[in-house]
Each structure stands twice: as structure tokens, then as C-alpha cells.
Amino acid sequence: MASAHDRAVLQAIFNPTSPSGDVPGLNQEEELIDDDSGFEVGLLQQVKDLEMEGVTAAEAGDLPTALERFSQAIDTLPQRASGYNNRAQTRRLQEDTEGALEDLERAIALSGGVGRTACQALVQRGLLLRLACQDDKAREDFERAAVLGSEFARQQVVVLNPYAALCNRMLTEVINKLRNPEVSETQ
Structure with a gap:
């Protein structure tokens, strides 16, 4: 099992836009886990080793090798979700948005x-x-991820809330008027 530090490092690598410390599950009483119980133990270990090789390659900036390792993991256990998620991150880093999606x-x-x-x-x-x-679809995904425990997703739900955006804009205008009353009078 990876330590909290290890998960934070992997999170920073594969999710560079998320805030530090936003490791899914750490903000919950019970950590989120994936159910790998349906897989043969030897194959599962082989796939996890391939995924770690992929992560190591990605950390070193060798995205083609990372992509190859994640693809090998998928070929070995095509019904395991983790390999697809990892490969998606690599594809995203390679600017292959369609493949990542x-x-x-x-x-x-x-x-x-x-x-x-x-x-x-x-x-x-x-x-x-x-x-x-595609903010409406994005908000739906962030809402689902927030329910699963992602603090970053919770923040995005707030940012994408049109009412919150309107309130923030109005509040900003009021604060600016209070800070600079002479500027607002000349406008």
C-alpha cells in the first residue's frame, strides 16, 4: 500500500492542476479504494508493476515509455479501470485529448x-x-467526484455554479467601489 506521501507525489504528477494535498480519499474518514478482488493475484501484481514502471517513466519525462507500460497493463487486465486512468493522464500530457477522453x-x-x-x-x-x-458536463463530473471525496472537485463545482459566479462578480464590484470610491464616482 502506498503511503500518503507517495499518493501525493503521484497525484501531483498525474493531476498537476489540482491543489497540493488533494489526494482523493484523504479528506474522508475511510479512504477510497478500488476493488481488485476479482482479478487473479499474479496478473494483478504484474499489472501493478507495469503501472509503477509507467509512473516512473512519466516522472522521468519519458511519456512514450509510460504510455507503452500503461498499454501493456491494459492488455494484461483489460477489465481493470486503473490502467485506463493512468494511460489517460499520459495521453493528456501528450496533448491527445480525444484518446484521454x-x-x-x-x-x-x-x-x-x-x-x-x-x-x-x-x-x-x-x-x-x-x-x-462544456461547463455543464464538467460540473456533472465534478459533482460526482466531489461526492467521492475530491476537495478539488468541490472547489470546481463552486466555481462553475453560475449563481456563485454572479455573486462573486457583484461582490467584487462592491469591494472595488469601497476601496476606490473616487474611481467609481467618475464612471
């Missing part, structure tokens, strides 16, 4: 929308949807 869709479907992998995949898909200006 396909892998995230598969990770979410295989995970049943629960567990650590689902939470991470929902956040990543939400970010990609937000970049594509």
Missing part, C-alpha cells in the same frame, strides 16, 4: 463510478470538458 470513459465505466480510480477519472474528464467549454 476515451480512456477516462472506459475507466469510469469499468469502475462502476466508485472508488479512487473513478474519482480521479471524473476529475480529469471534468478538467478536459472544462477546457472544451
Whole structure:
């Protein structure tokens, strides 16, 4: 089992836009886990080793090797969600948004929308949807990830709330008028 520090490092690598310390599950009483009980133990260990090799390659900036290791993990256990999520992160870093979205869709479907992998995949898909200006769909993913425990997703739900945005804009105007009354009088 990886330590909290290890999870934070991996989170920073694969989710560079998330705030520090936003490791899914750490903000909950019970940590999110993925159910790997249905897989043969030897194959599961082989896949986890391939995924760690992929993470190591990604940390070193060798994205082609990382992509290859994650693809090998998927080929070995195609019904395990984690490999698709990891490969999606690598594809995103390689600016293959379409491929990343396909892998995230598969990770979410295989995970049943629960567990650590689902939470991470929902956040990543939400970010990609937000970049594509699909804020309603992004908000849906962030809401689902927030329920699973992602603090970053909770923050994004607030940011994408149109009422909150309106209130923030109005509050900013009021504060600016209070800080600079002479500027607001001349306008």
C-alpha cells in the first residue's frame, strides 16, 4: 500500500492542476479504494508493476515509455479501470485529448463510478470538458467526484455554479467601489 506521501507525489504528477494535498480519499474518514478482488493475484501484481514502471517513466519525462507500460497493463487486465486512468493522464500530457477522453470513459465505466480510480477519472474528464467549454458536463463530473471525496472537485463545482459566479462578480464590484470610491464616482 502506498503511503500518503507517495499518493501525493503521484497525484501531483498525474493531476498537476489540482491543489497540493488533494489526494482523493484523504479528506474522508475511510479512504477510497478500488476493488481488485476479482482479478487473479499474479496478473494483478504484474499489472501493478507495469503501472509503477509507467509512473516512473512519466516522472522521468519519458511519456512514450509510460504510455507503452500503461498499454501493456491494459492488455494484461483489460477489465481493470486503473490502467485506463493512468494511460489517460499520459495521453493528456501528450496533448491527445480525444484518446484521454476515451480512456477516462472506459475507466469510469469499468469502475462502476466508485472508488479512487473513478474519482480521479471524473476529475480529469471534468478538467478536459472544462477546457472544451462544456461547463455543464464538467460540473456533472465534478459533482460526482466531489461526492467521492475530491476537495478539488468541490472547489470546481463552486466555481462553475453560475449563481456563485454572479455573486462573486457583484461582490467584487462592491469591494472595488469601497476601496476606490473616487474611481467609481467618475464612471
